[in-house]
Amino acid sequence: MWTPKLLMMNGELVPFADARLHPLSLAVTYATTVFEGVRAYHVEKTGQFALFRLDEHMRRLQVGMKLLRMDRSYDTQYMLESLTKLIRANEPDSDVYVRLLVYVEGTGLMATTGPVGFTAAAMPREKPKFAETGMSLGVSSWHRLDDNASPPRIKSTANYHNARLAALQAKSDGYDGALMLTAGGKVSESPIACFFMVRDGQLITPSKSSGILESITRDTIITRYRELTGKQVEERVIDRSELYFADEAFLCGTGQEIIPVVKIDRFAVGDGAVGPLTRKLSQDYFDLVRGINAEHSEWRTLI
Ligand SMILES: Cc1ncc(COP(=O)(O)O)c(C=O)c1O
Incomplete structure (x- = not known):
């Protein structure tokens, strides 16, 4: 397995161990x-x-930067060039997981909005622990944060305080993971x-307004289920019971x-075993992301 050598900070490649951010930056003090x-x-x-669905990842990141009123944004082409440089410099010989962070690196009071910086790190990622066996979830007593408090639909670091409380509780209660409910x-x-x-042959997922x-x-x-079965995923409110x-x-x-x-x-x-639709969608997903299935070439940016 390869090891990361270099990461990218503000467009420059630096040794992985030498990345620095000021402890009084807004990124640290207010999770900006x-x-x-x-x-x-x-x-x-x-x-x-x-790179799988880079455009969509960048779109979400750009909305996040806007919502946090950061002084500057990064366009998709710039990030693609940065990620290409980063991945090549690390000479990976297997799958890469990239963590891309944009933050206020300046120090100051709460409403400080710059200077803005970014870090991208390329790392190997082993297959997640429960991919084959499946995992146990416990419904958490920590409820999911609310759109009008700390919007969950953007991927802001601050949101992960709420997520982490649930993850820690699940671990100490003996579950493999947590499932959170809205308030x-x-x-x-x-x-x-x-x-x-899946319930009675129908695939269901909480709606986008479920936190x-x-x-x-x-x-x-959702897209592949429709294409493979001709049916729509039900996106709706799901009761706990x-x-x-x-x-x-x-x-x-x-x-x-x-x-x-x-x-x-x-x-x-x-029956407590991994189900057939889960297996089918999973196989389809892996064939797509690797281009073994040539459909949806617009989702794969080749570098
Ligand atoms: C809270 C949360 N929900 C959902 C997801 C899945 O999002 P995506 O499919 O865009 O990676 C993630 C992972 O990034 C997450 O952290």
Whole structure:
């Protein structure tokens, strides 16, 4: 497995261990940071790397910068050139996970909006731990943050304080992960991924107004489900008790990819094994991101 050598700070490549940010920067004191996790999949046939849905990641990042009223923004072409340089400089020989952070690196009072900086780091990423076996989730007593308090639909670092409380609670309660509800008690998402469940042959996911991050993987699944089955995913409010009717369930996200959920609140989901639709969508996802399935070439930026 390759190891990261260099990361990029404000357009310059610097040794991975030498990255520096002032502790009094707004990024540290007020979590004034928006970020993305982007995957570049190794395409074995050609030796290239396919950045998956970079345009959509950049769009979400740009809205985040706007909402946080940062002094400057970064366009997609600039980031693509930076990521290309970064990935090549690290000479990876397998899949790459890129963490891209944009933040206020200046110090000052709360309403300080600049100077703005960015860091991009390329790292190897092993297959997530529960990808094959599935994971157990516990419904958290920490509720998901609210759109009018700290909007979950942008990927701001500050939002992960809420997510982390739920993740820590799940761990100490003996679950593999948490499932969060909105303040109104409806199903939202997990601390690091979106939630899907199958009930009576129908794929269902919490609506975009259920306190979720507007996930790019969620959109990929919704699109592919429609293309593969001719049916629409039901995007709607899900009551907590409906979770216990699920025949299958899974989490999805760029980092997590697709992780089956086999238990919720210690109840088996369906028969407690990874379900057939989960397997089918998962296989389809991996074929797409690597270009083994040539459809949706607009989702893969080759470098
Ligand atoms: C809270 C949360 N929800 C959902 C996701 C999935 O988003 P995406 O598919 O865009 O990676 C992530 C991962 O980034 C996340 O942190």
